[in-house]
Amino acid sequence: MAPRLPARWATALTSTSSTTAAASQTLITPRQTLLLPRTAKRGVKYGWNTAPPRGKPTRFNQVTAGLPAPTTGPAAALARKAQSTPLRSGVLATKKGVSAMFTQKGRRIPCTILQMDQCEVVAVKTRAKNGYWAVQLGCGNKTAANTTAPLLGYYESTGLPPKQHLSEFRVRDQNGLLPVGIQMHPDWFKVGQFVDARSNSRGMGFAGGMKRHGFAGQEASHGNSKNHRTIGTTGPSQGGGSRVHPGKKMPGRMGNERVTIQNLRVLKVDNEMxxxxxxGHVAGPKGCVVKIADAIKKPPPVETFLDKAKRLLLERNKGHENRLRLAQQRHEHLKELRKEGRIAEAL
Amino acid sequence: MIIQSARHPLGSWKAVLRRAQQQQQFLLRTMATATTTTITNTSIPPPPPPSSKPKSGWVKSKKVKFHVIKSTVPGKPIRTAFAVYPRGHSARAINPEALKTFHAQQIKRLDKTGARTALFSKANPDAAKPGDVLQVTTNRGGEPFAGVCLSIRRAGVDTAILLRNQLTKIGVEMWYKVYSPTVTGIEIIWRRPKRARRARLTYMRKPKHDMGNVDHLVEAWRRTRNVFTSGKGAKAGQHLGRPGKHAKGKRGR
Structure with a gap:
């Protein structure tokens, strides 16, 4: 049974309570009006139950129902992937080129030089709001003229300039999140640790089967006629169901797909540069964006280093809370002006 | 209703309340608003006092610029505008050529005297060039390898040279990394009288152009060194550790 509605005059009194606070307090408590009997809400006749309370009574198969935790669904998926999700965020960098380093003993180590440019935390994704934990990073610089209005508003609320690239890094839990607006530097990584590098490979255009899938091609002679690099037959004959099986490797666009190179050792970090x-090597041409993160198939860097890296990061970005708060206030104000069409006043 | 209340100004406080309620209904009542909302109002703390509206000076800042999107509507020049924050520390702006800087750093570490750089520098007229016969000494033991330089692959600290010789009538080519710590010395044994007009002398692999074995050149070079220098210097040739006397000194000898 729904609670009884208060009388109109009582409603009026309560609605004006802010203006006549002193007067209303004598008549009305925060819970109920004194002049009316309290509406009954609990009791067997109102459907009161003696069973233990359940978290979400409308949902079934809950833990409170004495059933095992579900193995599917968002929570189960996160728990399943936790082991392969890094503890902390990675960074965005640009591939500058390939070179080599020499050890003291003279061993040559081929290496890739990646430069981090204005890699800043733009947003964080939380389990409550977005369903997963992640850090959104932006890197590079983009002129405002090349940025769309919605994104300009987005960057305005973060207190950051428009970014050339945006990318997310999933983290295991909220300990991996970073404050919005801070800038990351190369010493986020420890020399000697292992990282995974993800980038888009160089696009090869439309390529034949030999180049794209490593097919053997056909012979040059023995009666072969104009079929030296063709892929040959694409399906079995009558007995095998004369059709082309799904996923048959054929000529087509090659490259420009995301490639992850796992377990690359960090040889050098230089904040100044x-x-x-x-x-080793990272996929993609010079200038491509590379996502570098702690390797998922190796143990993460030691706890002390992780703490130190985070502490350094926060020390270098002192006052980031204030900056963010100010930016948010400014954004709210400007948003209001834009809505009302009075934005010219702010200029 | 107004007339009524005018007739009985304080006749009933209920009437006054009713009027207030009705007025509020006109203002607030929508399809989605129930009259019960006021009950919850009592539990909600009163809204904070409206903060003094910030002036435009508060929004403006020297650092923050505005990006104005113009409008084509006559009489309304500005469609909208957004605050654009200044960019922070940019490693790319400071170091636009990170690869070059990396090379310079590594070369400084591996070639303290600058001898290796000078030996293959394009600015140095006495530098080694393709077509010259070079001898590379390594710390791996064994005899130094001599051969004609077919090409110089310039790649900063990864710079390498390709030497070709014939050992027991079999052509042998060896790549050497110029800055590798395993390479302890590079000497110019013989200079090609006329400079090669190609950067990569791959044609020298063909029998017609093959130099063959260069051991006689090495022998001649060793003899001249023995004549002009005696004692220690004659032993293993000039190594790259000596500053300032790289190519020039060698040529004179």
């Missing part, structure tokens, strides 16, 4: 040098 803004570079991270990793062992």
């Amino acid at each position: 803004g570079i991270v040098v990793v062992n």
Whole structure:
């Protein structure tokens, strides 16, 4: 049974309570009006139950129902992926080129030079709001004229200039989140640790089967006629169901797909130059954006280093809370002006 | 109703309240608003006092600029505007050529005297060039390798040279990284009388152009060194550790 509605005069009294606070307090308590009997809400006749309370009575298969935790669904998915999700965020960098380093003993180590340019935290994604934990990073610089109005508003609320690239890094839990507006530097990584590098490979255009999938091609002679690099037959004959199986490797667009190179050792970090040098090669042409993150198939860097890196990061970005708060206030104010069409006043 | 209340100004406080309620209904009542909302109002703390409206000076800042999107509507020049914050510390702006800087750093570490850089520098007229016969000494033991330089692959600290010789009538080519710590010395044994007009002398692999074995050149070079220098210097040739006397000194000898 729904609670009884108060009388109109009582409603009027309560609605004006802010103006006549002193008068209303004598008549009305925060819960009920004194002049009316309290509406009954609990009791067997109102459907009161003696069973233990359930978290979400409308949902079934809850833990409170004495059933095992579900193995599907968002929570189960997060728990399943926790082991392969890094503890902390990675960074965005640009591939500058490939070179080599020499050890003291003279061993040559091929390496890739990646430069971090204005890599800043633009937003965080939380389990409550977005369903997962992640840090959104932006890197590079983009002129406002090349940025759309919605994104300009987005950057305005963060207190950051428009970014050339935006990307998210999933983290295991809220300990991996970083405050919005801080800038990351190469010493986020420890020399010697392992990282994964994700980037888009160089696009090869439309390529034939030999180049794209490594098919053997056909012979040059023995009666072969104009079929030296063709892929041959694409499906079995009558007995095998004369059709082309799904996923058959064929000529087509090659490259320009995301490639992850796992377990690259960090050889050098230099804050001044803004570079991270990793062992080996990273996919993609010079100038491509590379996502570098702690390797998922190796143990993470030691706890003390993680703490130190985070502490350094926060020390270097002192006052980031204030800046963010000010930016948000300014954004709210400007948003209001834009809505009312009075934005010219702010200029 | 107004007339009524005018007739009985304080006749009933209920009437006054009713009027206030009705007025509020006109203002606030929508399809989605129930009259019960006022009950909850009592539990909600009163809204904070409206903060003094910030002046435009508060919004403006020297650092923050505005990006104005213009409008084509006559009489309304500005469609909208957004605050654009200044960019922070940019490693790219400071170091636009990170690869070059990396090379310079590494070369400084591996070639303290600058001898290796000078030996293959394009600015140095006495530098080694493709077509010259070079001898590379390594710390791996074994005899130094001599051969004609077919090409110089310039790549900063990764710069390498390709030497070709014939050992037991079999052509042998070796790549050497110029800045590798394993390479302890590079000497110019013989200079090509006329400069090669190609950067990569791949044609020298063809029998017609192959130099063959260069051991006789090495022998001649060793003899001249023995004549002009005696004792210690004659032993293993000039190494890259000596500053300032790289190519020039060698040529004179």
